[in-house]
Amino acid sequence: MTHNMNRVGHKIKSILIVCIFSLFIVGCGTNPDEVQIVKDLEISATQNDDAEVILGFSMLLDIGQMSLPSVDFTIVHPETGHDLGQVSLLSSFDGSSEIGISVNLTGATNGEVSSGDANLPNGKAIPVGGVDNSKILALPVADSGVIIYIGLDTGMALAGVAVPIAQFDQIGGSIGGANIFPVFDIQGVKGIAGLFTGSGSGENGLAIFFDFSSVVDPSDLLSIGQSAPLEIQSMSMARSLSRSPVLRKAKASKMYFYPSSTSSRKMDTLSKKIYRLDRKSAKLKVR
Numbered sequence: 001m002t003h004n005m006n007r008v009g010h011k012i013k014s015i016l017i018v019c020i021f022s023l024f025i026v027g028c029g030t031n032p033d034e035v036q037i038v039k040d041l042e043i044s045a046t047q048n049d050d051a052e053v054i055l056g057f058s059m060l061l062d063i064g065q066m067s068l069p070s071v072d073f074t075i076v077h078p079e080t081g082h083d084l085g086q087v088s089l090l091s092s093f094d095g096s097s098e099i100g101i102s103v104n105l106t107g108a109t110n111g112e113v114s115s116g117d118a119n120l121p122n123g124k125a126i127p128v129g130g131v132d133n134s135k136i137l138a139l140p141v142a143d144s145g146v147i148i149y150i151g152l153d154t155g156m157a158l159a160g161v162a163v164p165i166a167q168f169d170q171i172g173g174s175i176g177g178a179n180i181f182p183v184f185d186i187q188g189v190k191g192i193a194g195l196f197t198g199s200g201s202g203e204n205g206l207a208i209f210f211d212f213s214s215v216v217d218p219s220d221l222l223s224i225g226q227s228a229p230l231e232i233q234s235m236s237m238a239r240s241l242s243r244s245p246v247l248r249k250a251k252a253s254k255m256y257f258y259p260s261s262t263s264s265r266k267m268d269t270l271s272k273k274i275y276r277l278d279r280k281s282a283k284l285k286v287r
Contacts, residue, residue, distance in 0.1 A: 036062070036182070036184045036193075037061055037062060037063060037182070037184070037193040037194065037206075037208075038059055038060070038061060038184050038186065038191065038193045038208060038210075039060045039061065039062050039096070040059075040060040040186065041057070041058070041059055041060075041186055041189060041210065042056070042057070042058040043056070043057055043159075043189075043212050043215045043216065044056040044057075045216045045220075045221065051106075052104055052105075052106035052107060053104075053105040053106050053221060054085070054102060054103070054104055054105070055101075055102070055103050055105050055150070055159070055216075055221075056100075056101065056102045057099075057100070057101045057159055057161075057212075058098060058099070058100045058101075059098065059099045059100075059161075059208055060096055060097075060098050061096065061097045061098065061099065061193075062096060062097075063097055063206075063284075064278045065095070065278045065279070065280075065281040065282075066097075066277055066278055066281065066282045066283075066284055067091040067095070067097050067281070067282075067283055067284065068089045068090070068091050068097040068098075068099070068163075068284055069089055069091065069283065069284065069285060069286060070089060070090050070091050071088075071089050071286065072086055072087070072088045072089075073086065073087045073088075073141045073142075073143070073144045073146060073286075074086055074141070074142070075087060075103055075139055075141055075148060076141075076142050077107065077108070078139075078140060082107055083104075084103055084104045084107050084108050084139065085101070085102040085103035085104050086100075086101075086102050087099070087100070087101050087141055087144075087146055087148065087161070088100040088101075089163070089286065091283075099161060099163070099208070101148060101159075101161060103139070103148060103150065105150065105221065108137055108139060108150065109137070118133045118136040118138055118149060118151070119138070120147075120162050120179065120196045120207060121145060121147065121162055121164050121196065121198070121202060121203050121204075121205065122172070122177050122179075122196050122197060122198030122200075122203040122204070123177070123198065123203070124177060124179055124196065124198075126149065126160065126207075126209060127179055127181045127192050127209065127257055127258055127259070128151075128158060128160075128192070128209055128255060128256075128257055128258075129255070129256045129257070129258055130156075130253075130254045130255045130256045131151055131153065131156055131158060131254070131255055132153060135151050135152060135153045135156075136149055136150070136151035136158065137149065137150045137151070144164075144286050144287070145163075145164040145202045145205075145286065145287045146161065146162065146163050146164070146286065147161070147162045148160070148161055149161065149162075149209065152218050152221050153218065154218065154219065155213060155218065155253055155254060156211065156213055156218060156253055156254060156255050157211060157212045157213040157216055157218040157221065158209065158210075158211055158212075158255060159209070159210060159212055160207065160208060160209035160210070161207065161208055162196065162205060162206070162207040163205045163206050163207070163286060164202045164203070164204060164205040164286065164287035165204060165205040165206060165284050165285065165286065165287065166284070166285040166286070166287050167277055167282055167284055167285065168195070168197065168204035168205055169201050169202070169203075169204050169287070170273060171195075171197050171204055171269075171270055171273045171274070172197035172198045172199055172200070172203055172204040173199065174269050174270075174273070175197055175262070175266040175269050175270055176197070176198070176199045176266075177197060177198045177199065177203075178195075178196070178197045178262040178266060178270070179194070179195075179196050179197075180194045180195045180196075180197075180259075180262065180267075180270070181193065181194035181195075181207070181257070181259050182194055182259055183257050183259055184210075188214050189210055189211065189212060189214055189215065190210065190211055190253075190257065191208065191209055191210025191211065191257065192208070192209050192210070192257040192258075192259065193206070193207070193208040193209075194206070194207065194259075195207075195270075197270070201287070202287040204287075205287065209257065211253050211255045213253050213255075214253075
């Protein structure tokens with residue numbers, strides 16, 4: 001009896017994960033706040049001894065019984081080869097997964113990093129509107145397929161990450177290209193997190209984007225080229241947003257996020273494959 005109850009409980013949680021990816025959270029009769037992929041965010045902006053601005057992001061995720069690998073990748077400037085920071089994936093003992101990013105914004109923007117091609121690894125546009133793509137840096141992380149996105153403009157501060165997952169290639173092989181992204185709101189920081197698929201290897205995975213202009217004033221970050229050190233001491237502390245709702249007063253952001261959908265046939269195929277991975281407690285691998 002207990003064994004059967006455990007199986008039922010596990011199946012219910014697996015179904016909730018499918019609901020997240022299929023955008024049917026309300027239809028499944030579950031509170032969206034209880035099944036969001038992104039459970040917490042920490043955001044920081046500091047300066048090092050060379051007066052360079054270092055942006056830090058940490059995202060606590062709930063991806064059901066699946067887990068990310070524990071691995072670090074170095075962000076390298078694609079033209080100069082200089083070290084720009086690090087991406088860290090971590091799987092915790094409590095079943096949660098975490099993505100941490102530290103990027104030298106000064107080093108990235110002072111170089112010749114290309115912008116204006118803010119696409120996901122599947123070739124589709126990122127699920128973000130109201131922004132000028134020429135203001136978005138897409139930083140590829142060598143030997144991983146991971147892409148870091150940073151977008152700065154007046155009243156807009158965008159951060160994002162796309163992580164190709166090897167096991168998700170089987171999903172893309174069956175349904176082709178799709179973007180499936182539920183939106184989230186953690187104490188006023190709005191974003192979108194979900195799954196992207198494509199027919200090719202390395203075109204399938206998880207992606208997260210959010211607007212952090214309510215925490216860090218983008219006008220400060222846009223002043224990077226000035227000779228005087230930036231006055232950003234007020235945002236030097238990391239803020240765990242789910243526990244600390246104190247945000248700076250900011251103008252309304254022009255950025256918006258749009259969830260994407262796909263056909264019911266493709267959604268049914270995706271749901272079955274996600275359920276199988278979740279039931280096996282799959283240890284996900286970065287492509």
